[in-house]
Structure formats: C-alpha cells, structure tokens
Amino acid sequence: MKSHHDQKFRSIEGIQQGFEKAGYVCSRQIAATLYLAYHLEKPILVEGPAGVGKTELAKTASTYLGTPLIRLQCYEGLDESKALYEWKYGKQLLYTQILKDKLNDILNGAEGLTLSMSKLHQYDDIFFSPHFLEPRPLLKALQQEQGAVLLVDEVDKSDQEFEAFLLEILSEFQVSVPEIGTIHALSKPFVFLTSNNTREMSEALKRRCLYLYIPFPDTKLEGDIIRVRVPDLSETLRVQMVSFIQQVRTLDLKKVPSISETIDWARVLVILHSRDLNPDMIKDTLNIFLKFEDDLEIVRGHIHDMTEKAKRGF
Amino acid sequence: MEKVLQNLIVALRGSGVRISVSESMDAMNAACLTGYSDRKLLKDSLSATLAKSQHEKEIFDTCFERFFSLDGFSDTKSDSCLKPAAGLGKEDSPLSTMLLSGDNAGLSMSMREAAQETGINGIWFFTQKSLYIQRILQAMGQEGLIQDIQRLNNEDSPFSRQKAGTLKAAKDLLFENVRDFVEQQFSMFAGTATEEIIERYLRHMKLSNLEQRDFHRMHIIIQKMVKRLNNLHSRRRKRSKRGLLDIKKTLRESVAYQGLLFDTRWKAKRLDRMDIMALCDVSRSVEAVSRFMLLFLYSLNEVVAKTSSFIFCSNLVEVSNVFEEYQVEEAVVRLKRGVGLGIQLGRTDYGQAFLDFKKKWLDAVSNKTTVLILGDARNNYGNPQTDILKLINERSKRIIWLNPEPRSFWGTGDSEMDRYLPYCYLAKECSTVTHLERAIDFLLGMGG
Incomplete structure (x- = not known):
C-alpha cells in the first residue's frame, strides 16, 4: 500500500479535501487519524452511534485510494471458513x-x-x-497487489474466538493456512474495523488499532455534509433543517436521528420541492428520521416551537 | 520531548487509562510524524493512539489539557518586582537575578527542570507535597536567594533595604508558584494512587463497619466488581453434546473425503444465560449490611438480564421495578424505608416470607432458576417453614444463601441457619466485598 499512495496521504489538509471531493466531509480529527493510520500502517477501530458514517468512511477511503473495497460483515457464528479461506x-x-x-x-x-x-x-x-483455495474476504484483501481497503464491519457482533483470530492479521498482515503455510500480504491493506459498542472489544484488539470515535456532528459539520451529499437543496432550507435535526437530537428519544437519516430527509425535501420548513410538511415526513411511534409522538408535540426556532436561526 | 511524552503516559496511567508499551511506542511514532508544532493535531494523534474507548477519551482530554497547560509563572505583584530591575548586583545569585529581572519564562523553565530532578512523578501521598516543594526550591537555588536577602539586610543602605524587601516578596511569590505547581502535579500523578489504597482497604473491611461517607465509593467498587465478573462470564460458551450427530455439517465435511463420513461433527448446545431470583432481608438485625446487599442487587439487576429481586422483613414483596425505575441511591433509600411497597418492617419472619414466596412466585421458579437469599436467618423463634425452602430447592436449580454472620454464629440463639442449611446448594459467610465477589464469581461460573 505504502509507496502507491504516498502522494494522497502527504498532508492532513490534502486528505480532508480529497475525501470531500469523494463525498465525505471529515472533521480534522478523522483526517488526522487516517493520516496516522496510513503512515504507521495500523488498522483503525471506528466506534460511534449507528448512522454517523463509520462504514461510509471506509467506502470513501477506497474511492479515494482507487483500490477495491473488501468487506467482511461480522455476525455471531462467523468462522474462519467464511472469513478467511x-x-x-x-x-x-x-x-x-x-x-x-x-x-x-x-x-x-x-x-x-x-x-x-x-x-x-x-x-x-x-x-x-x-x-x-477459495479465498474469503480476509485472504482476498491480503492478495491484492495494489493494496485494498478492508472493512471488517460490526466486529462487535462476532464471537470472541473470531476476534482473537483477527489479531494475527491485524498486527502482522499475514495468515497461516495449515496446508500451505503462512501467507503474507502482497501489499498491506488499509483496515477499518467498525463497532457499535454492543460489547466491549478485547484489550488485545484495541492495542493493535488506532481508535477513532465519531460522534454526532455539530451544526456546521452537519451542514457541510448535507451540502456535499445533497447539493440540490437550497441554502436556507439546509440551514433550517440541520437546525431542526440538531434540536430533535436534544430531546429524550429512543433513537435519535443519525446523519444518514438527515441525508435521507434532505433528499425527500428536494423531491417534494420544499422552499422552507413548515410544520405540516414536517409532520408528514417525520417518519423518515424517526423510527419509533413513541419518538414520533414526542417530536410531534414540539414541532411548532422547533420550526420557529429553526427559522429564526436558532 | 520523549521524556515529556513518557510523563504524560505516566499521568494517564495514573488516571486509569490502560496503556501498553506498544501503544506508547505508537504514540511516539505518531508524535514524530505530526510534530509538536500544532497542539490540536498532537492531541488528536495522541488520543487516537493512547485512548481506546469513549470513556478513556474523556480522561485523556482532561489529562492532556492539564498536562500541557501553559502555566507561566504568575506574578500578581509584578509591578513591585520589576521596579528595581536596574539594581542588579554582580554578587546576586542566579535565582535572585531571575526574580529581580522578572524573567518568568526562565523561572518556569528552572522550576520544571528542578521538578524533573527531584522526580516529581513519583509523588504518591498528599503528605509528600511539602517535601517536594522544599526539594524543588532547593534545586532552584533557594539558598543563594536567602543569602542575598541576609547580605542586603546587613548592608545598611536604603537602596539595599528596598531591594531586600523586593526579594523577600519575590521569594514568597516563588513559594506560591512552586506550591501550585506541586499541587497540580500531585493531582495528576497521585490521584488514583491514593484512591487505590482506600479501595483496597475497603474491600476487606466488614460491610457492617462501613460508614456513610464510603457509600459512594463502595457503590463504585461493587459496580466495578459486577461488571468485571459479568465480562468474565457473559461469554456464551458452547458445550458440545456428544451423542447427537450434526448430519448437515458432517456431510459437508465429508465431501473432501469422497463422501466417506470421515470427520464427524456433533451438535453443540449453547448454555443458557442465568435466571436469578434474589431475596434480601432488610430487617433491623442486618440493617448495617442490607444497604450494601441492596447495592449489590441493584448492580446485579443492571448486568444480568433476568433478575427478579424481592425484599422481606415481616412479609415479602417484589421490588424489581424499583431497581429499574430509580437511580441507585434513591432506589436503595426507598427500599430501606419501604416507601409505598407494602412491606411491613416489623419482626423478621422468614417463615412468612417463604409463605408469601410460595403463594405468589413459586410458579415462576423453574429448573433454570438460581434462588439467592441474602440474610442472617434470625427468625425471632417463629416457624421457620423449612418445608417451603425444601420445595423451592426441589423446583429450582439451586439455592445459594449468603449470610453476613460468621459461620460460628450460625444456629446460635434464634438463628435457623442450621435448619435451612440442608436445602442450600451453597451457604457462605458474606461480610466483606471480597466475600461477595467470591460468591458471585462462583454463581456466574456455574452458568447460572
């Protein structure tokens, strides 16, 4: 991986700009972690609430690098024969x-x-x-000559046995196949592990990774994300809807709206040709970013105040 | 700069962030890559390599800010210090020169160097503070300063008297600054050391002797313990059940051997998570310990999914909902007072409690249930209803009894422990946190 992409990982600002071009607005912290991960050749363990763009980060990294994305979705009972070979x-x-x-x-x-x-x-x-040999995602990632982005998605869903098994790949970028021997990476892949925190990962795994926590974005960052992802949305409406979503997140909800849901809502607003926020329209489209009846009930009670606030510029 | 990073890592470890050697090496490499010029960038990159969970990130943030805070030498009375700058004499010691010329940066540097020499990161107890203050002052050349003041006092001219006064004021200021510095270092390096000692002490203390002020700390200890035990045991282990062939898997394996059933595969059965029913005595005879028992039940309720909790005194009531609804402190107080629960806090009646349990909840007891009883079995000479306990024992997986009294007291006076004993799978003395931990370790280790 190293020499091919040195140019792309020369500076943190460069990474930020490159990712933005690929459609992912990343904070400076994310860019700095990417920069370090590339130069230290370490995997990144990404944690954060659902829907803040953990998986998206890996996808964008693969677009940015122009290398294939190899994805391994973890689940309970995943074993070597499905993950490795x-x-x-x-x-x-x-x-x-x-x-x-x-x-x-x-x-x-x-x-x-x-x-x-x-x-x-x-x-x-x-x-x-x-x-x-039928290579499965992990082996495939090691075999890519031009390097690859390996995404181990929702690693917290896998068993502890599998987590232990990952250690060899993450630290040495090699795997042992008893019949053949040890297979080394042709070119070290860029590894992302994502976790939703359903269980604590082991110390050993954490030690081998850089840690990145992606929280919900602040108003400015979320505005930027919407601008990049849904360019058709008018500026006034964008500011209003982001302010509205940020207010919704402060309420005591079962599941607060994620970034991906904000993006979905923005797309819906574009399709509906909305000019600005109004309570009736919000009421009709609430179900796009709220997924529980109780939550809908709570937000409906606040729609008028929050719309007002959002329009006044919060 | 490496030394500084190492100190930061020591401070982080002191605050409870676990950092391995390989991680500290990563941090050094990261710092080399990003350089030290951009503070925010340095923080981000160190944070990515050192802090590995959200909780640790928070600790890291505060620790980093404190560690790299720009604590220049503050001089509140700078005017008076700076005035006689012209009066520098040749025979003045370096420290006096710095104080007189108001060289704050130099003073700060020299203080840090002195601190490094005295090994401030080894500070452990608050009683060591004054020792370190003295050592740092000495290393900075306090003696020369004192000599200067004495000499100037002896010289009998208004100028030197004024200069002596200024130096004296500067000396007090210096002392204050060093004290603040040591204070700050202490909070960074020693905070948890003291905490650890107290914790170790509390773990072996009898629960009945604990005082109100340790309540909060105890809660943290118990929570830590329950979490650790749960982590240790929450893994669902598969136990292979020999005798049942897994046809599908075996056939699939056999493809490699030309269809010969060469490598047999067996069905595995997952062990069920545990199901606990806990009965806790809250009568006056166990008043001193009941609060910790409740605390413990509360924590258990948080981590073990299927727990139903009951408290009893003259009768028995279910309280699982209280644990779910209220914060820990409020819940414990509510349960101890028995507010709105319908519990009668009269004479302890184990017999009645068992009768109530039989009437309302015995149906919920299955062969997977572990019944946990916390109490001293002092029944005020009432009917012990041992046959009900026998019935519960037959229906449940097992009964575990944790008694706050030492074993030698069991069966004395109105204690019915000896009569209950035959129906208990395990009966243990449980008067310290360590006891509690061992009992629960055993409980969880059995897979419920």
Whole structure:
C-alpha cells in the first residue's frame, strides 16, 4: 500500500479535501487519524452511534485510494471458513475424477504399495495447493497487489474466538493456512474495523488499532455534509433543517436521528420541492428520521416551537 | 520531548487509562510524524493512539489539557518586582537575578527542570507535597536567594533595604508558584494512587463497619466488581453434546473425503444465560449490611438480564421495578424505608416470607432458576417453614444463601441457619466485598 499512495496521504489538509471531493466531509480529527493510520500502517477501530458514517468512511477511503473495497460483515457464528479461506471441495473431487487415468499412468510399473506410495508422494500436495483455495474476504484483501481497503464491519457482533483470530492479521498482515503455510500480504491493506459498542472489544484488539470515535456532528459539520451529499437543496432550507435535526437530537428519544437519516430527509425535501420548513410538511415526513411511534409522538408535540426556532436561526 | 511524552503516559496511567508499551511506542511514532508544532493535531494523534474507548477519551482530554497547560509563572505583584530591575548586583545569585529581572519564562523553565530532578512523578501521598516543594526550591537555588536577602539586610543602605524587601516578596511569590505547581502535579500523578489504597482497604473491611461517607465509593467498587465478573462470564460458551450427530455439517465435511463420513461433527448446545431470583432481608438485625446487599442487587439487576429481586422483613414483596425505575441511591433509600411497597418492617419472619414466596412466585421458579437469599436467618423463634425452602430447592436449580454472620454464629440463639442449611446448594459467610465477589464469581461460573 505504502509507496502507491504516498502522494494522497502527504498532508492532513490534502486528505480532508480529497475525501470531500469523494463525498465525505471529515472533521480534522478523522483526517488526522487516517493520516496516522496510513503512515504507521495500523488498522483503525471506528466506534460511534449507528448512522454517523463509520462504514461510509471506509467506502470513501477506497474511492479515494482507487483500490477495491473488501468487506467482511461480522455476525455471531462467523468462522474462519467464511472469513478467511475454504478448500474448493467440488473442484478437488472433479479433478481427482478427471485425473484418474493419469494416476494409473503414474503408478504404472510401480510394484507393491510402498513403491506406489513413494511415487505418489512426489506429487503430494497438488490437491491442497493455492489452485484449490477459495479465498474469503480476509485472504482476498491480503492478495491484492495494489493494496485494498478492508472493512471488517460490526466486529462487535462476532464471537470472541473470531476476534482473537483477527489479531494475527491485524498486527502482522499475514495468515497461516495449515496446508500451505503462512501467507503474507502482497501489499498491506488499509483496515477499518467498525463497532457499535454492543460489547466491549478485547484489550488485545484495541492495542493493535488506532481508535477513532465519531460522534454526532455539530451544526456546521452537519451542514457541510448535507451540502456535499445533497447539493440540490437550497441554502436556507439546509440551514433550517440541520437546525431542526440538531434540536430533535436534544430531546429524550429512543433513537435519535443519525446523519444518514438527515441525508435521507434532505433528499425527500428536494423531491417534494420544499422552499422552507413548515410544520405540516414536517409532520408528514417525520417518519423518515424517526423510527419509533413513541419518538414520533414526542417530536410531534414540539414541532411548532422547533420550526420557529429553526427559522429564526436558532 | 520523549521524556515529556513518557510523563504524560505516566499521568494517564495514573488516571486509569490502560496503556501498553506498544501503544506508547505508537504514540511516539505518531508524535514524530505530526510534530509538536500544532497542539490540536498532537492531541488528536495522541488520543487516537493512547485512548481506546469513549470513556478513556474523556480522561485523556482532561489529562492532556492539564498536562500541557501553559502555566507561566504568575506574578500578581509584578509591578513591585520589576521596579528595581536596574539594581542588579554582580554578587546576586542566579535565582535572585531571575526574580529581580522578572524573567518568568526562565523561572518556569528552572522550576520544571528542578521538578524533573527531584522526580516529581513519583509523588504518591498528599503528605509528600511539602517535601517536594522544599526539594524543588532547593534545586532552584533557594539558598543563594536567602543569602542575598541576609547580605542586603546587613548592608545598611536604603537602596539595599528596598531591594531586600523586593526579594523577600519575590521569594514568597516563588513559594506560591512552586506550591501550585506541586499541587497540580500531585493531582495528576497521585490521584488514583491514593484512591487505590482506600479501595483496597475497603474491600476487606466488614460491610457492617462501613460508614456513610464510603457509600459512594463502595457503590463504585461493587459496580466495578459486577461488571468485571459479568465480562468474565457473559461469554456464551458452547458445550458440545456428544451423542447427537450434526448430519448437515458432517456431510459437508465429508465431501473432501469422497463422501466417506470421515470427520464427524456433533451438535453443540449453547448454555443458557442465568435466571436469578434474589431475596434480601432488610430487617433491623442486618440493617448495617442490607444497604450494601441492596447495592449489590441493584448492580446485579443492571448486568444480568433476568433478575427478579424481592425484599422481606415481616412479609415479602417484589421490588424489581424499583431497581429499574430509580437511580441507585434513591432506589436503595426507598427500599430501606419501604416507601409505598407494602412491606411491613416489623419482626423478621422468614417463615412468612417463604409463605408469601410460595403463594405468589413459586410458579415462576423453574429448573433454570438460581434462588439467592441474602440474610442472617434470625427468625425471632417463629416457624421457620423449612418445608417451603425444601420445595423451592426441589423446583429450582439451586439455592445459594449468603449470610453476613460468621459461620460460628450460625444456629446460635434464634438463628435457623442450621435448619435451612440442608436445602442450600451453597451457604457462605458474606461480610466483606471480597466475600461477595467470591460468591458471585462462583454463581456466574456455574452458568447460572
């Protein structure tokens, strides 16, 4: 990974601008962490509430670098054969059938079991060679010559066994396949791990990563994000809707609206050709960023005040 | 600069952030990359390498600000200090020269150097403060300053008397500054050291001897303990159940062996998370400990999903909802007073409590339930209703009894402990936090 992209990771400001061009507005802290991760060759563990753009960050990184994004979605029960590699059993079987005659040829003339065995041993591992290896996301990421962005999504959902297994890849960028040996990364991938904090990650894992916490953005940052993602939205409406969303976040809700939901709402406002916020329109579109009946009930009670405030410039 | 970073790391560790050697190396590399010129950038990059959770981030932020605060030498009476700047004499000591010329930057530097020499980051107790103040002053050359003042006092001219006065004022100011500095260093390096000692002491203290002022601290200790134990045991372990073949998996494995069932796979069964019913005595005989028992129940309620809690005295009531509704302190007070719960705080009646339990909640007891009883089994010579306990024992997975009295007291006087004992899977003395921890470790280790 290193030499290919040095130009793109020369300065923190450069990263910020490059990401913005790719459609992701990142705060200085995020840019600084990316910069460090690249130069120290460390994975980044990204935490934060749902919908603040953790996964999006990795996607944008891959666009920015122009390398493939390899994604591994974690879930309970995920194991090596789904994350790392599996043998192509079918292919192995097929090949042994096809090569049956060839086997006869090879063994032709060999007398006795010992002799045939020793003859066979000359070809010993052909069926357990890289040709029959089905690479899964982790191995695939190591095999990319131009480097890759590896996204291990929602790592907190995986079992602890799997977390322990990740350690080797994260620190050494290598994996051990018993039949073949150790496979080193051709080019070190840029690794993102995301976590929603459903459980605490182990010390060992944290130690190997840089830690990045993405909180909900402040008014200015959120405004910038909307500007980049939904450029068709008029400036006045953008300011108003961001102010409205920020107010909603201060209420005591079951689930506060995330950035992705703000973006969705902005898109809806564009489709509806809204000029400015008005309570009726908000009432109709509340369900875009609120996903619980109780929350809807609470916000409905505040719509008028909050719209007023948002219009006055909060 | 490396030394400074190391000191920052020591301070962070002191505040409870766990930092490994490899992480501190990362931090050094990061600092080399970003340089020290941009304060915010340095903070961001150190934060990314050193603080690994949201909680640690907060600690890091305050620690960083305090550590790198620009505490220049403050001189409130600078005017009086600076006036006789012209009166510098050749025989003045370096410290006096700096004080007289108002060289604040130089003073600050020299103070930090002196602090480094005396090893301020080894400060542990507040009693050491004055020692360190003296040491730093000495290292800065206080002696020369005192000599200067004495000499000037002896010289009998108005100019030197005035100069001596200025120097004296400057000396007091210097002392104040050094004291503030040591104070600040102390809060950075020693805050948790003292805390740790108190904590260790509290863990082994009898719960009944604890005082009101330790209540808050105790709560933190218990919470920490429950969280740690839960972390340790919350992992759902799979226990393989030999004897049931997992056909699907075995067939899939067998493809590699030409369909021969070579590598057999067995079905695994997940162990269930535990289900606890806890009964806590809140009568007067256990008054001193009941608050901690309740505290403990509260924490247990927070981390173990299926817990139902009951308190009893003359009768038994369910209180799980109180734990869920109120903050810990309010909940404990409410339960101790029994406000609006329908509990009668008269004579302790274990028999009645068991009868109530049988009547209303016995149906909820299944073979997965662990019944936890916290109490001293002092029944005021009433009917102990041992047969109900026997019934509960038969229906539940097990009964665990934690008694605040030492074992030698069991069965003496009106204690019915000996009669209850046969039906308990485990009965233990539980009078300190360490006891509590061991009992719960055992409880969680059994998988409920």
